[in-house]
Amino acid sequence: MLRKNTYNELLKIATKIRSYIGIGALTLLILIVLFAMKADGKSYVGFVTASFEQTLSFNGKILNGNLIAFIILQMLIVHVPLLIALVTGDLISGEEATGTVRMLATKPISRTGIVLSKWFAATIYTLIMTLWLGFLSLFVAKWMFGTGDLIVLNSEGLLVLPESELAWRFGLSLMIAFLALWTVATLSMAFSAFAKNSVGPIVSTMSVIILFTIIGTLDVSVFDSIKPFMFTTHMAAWRSVFEDPFPTSTIVESVVVLMLHILVLLGITLYRFNKKDITS
């Protein structure tokens, strides 16, 4: 029954126009970035290497598909959560807004089953979005710009990662990005369980992300103790995959924190939906 209901939930997602807004917007954004890089990517690279250009010369193909993929991931990982929340924030509250939640509850499936099937559907949608992001940023960018070593700029300076190491790093970074987006999807579902319309959960999800991100970027010691517990801090863990030496403990910590967030938020959603008065 759970599988059948998950399939039904996926069908519901597939029939809604808003589900394609996310994929369409993502495609358009990536195509714009690819076009911009094709037109004026060299000046962007110059911006990265500017601090060293007077003394050193950088030879080889710096502007390649791997760098473009990294830039796209860096740019979009902040915005994709909105596109995810647009769909997942509607999953429970949408049923309430249209009144179909009562009909749904008459099915031979528990309320926990209903939430889990919606959550599985949200997970699959998030996975599709992540894979689409990966496909466009990696494969299309490589097809357009070729391949090569990756030059990464971080607060420590410049790091050049050899091409041979990049396949697994990109794979792992996409997995962590998926985990981060999955957390956002679960958060918006949790908000959705409390709301009676779709706008509230979507706006609330984005507000939380913006608020936590701002707190995370503020270099004030007051927030240092809470930063490690905020999921937004760990949403950037995909970037740590491109560090050398590989920060295993940091990445494991981020994965654990994100997983815990998912479990706690799912627990809240289940508790709330089971207690929800849908009869009046």
Added chain:
Amino acid sequence: MKPWIFLGFLVIVANFYSQTADALLKSVVNKINLVNDYKAELQVKASIPFIKVPIANATIYFKKKDKFKVESKGIAILPKQGLSDLTGFLGKTSAYSSVLGEEKTINDHKTQLVSVLPSDENSEIILAKVYISASDALIYRTVLTTKNSGTVSIDYEYNHNKQYGLPSKMTFKVDIKKFKMPKSVASDIRNNDQKKKYKENEKGTIILTFTSYTVNQGISDDIFKAD
């Protein structure tokens, strides 16, 4: 001694030393001029503050007078000064004046310092201190003071292509200016650790190892065309 005799003596001595410096440089330039073109495999090992880069392999091409190209599949970081421009600069004997300096032993080679001062006020090189071994007419060390790249020190090692003055190994020590991170490019919100502090006059080392030289075999001009 009358002053004009002393002055005359000074002029003769200065002229003698200048001629010796010119002669030393000429012996080096004559060797370099034997090379019309060359191709070599290059291994680049860089240890630079604020930059972490794996060992890179590249192919370099040179053709007289000043055609030079580095072809690398990966990203190779090379010094901006002292690779191909120095030999070109020394080749233009009318573009500088030279003065003989101290003797110094570098890697068991007895060398003589020749200070080279460019005549052109717009020259990127302000001063080149070239340590030349008179016995084999080879440069064993160069210290370049430049307008934009700070000071670059280069140590040379030779093996099979001594007759052309082509080194088998070059060790560059370059000044690294303070690294300024463009914040819009690197949004590293996780990193709250103490950042690496810049120390004044930090030096970076780049070791270039040359192998498989092919000298004077002819190189097509097409190779030097921009990609």
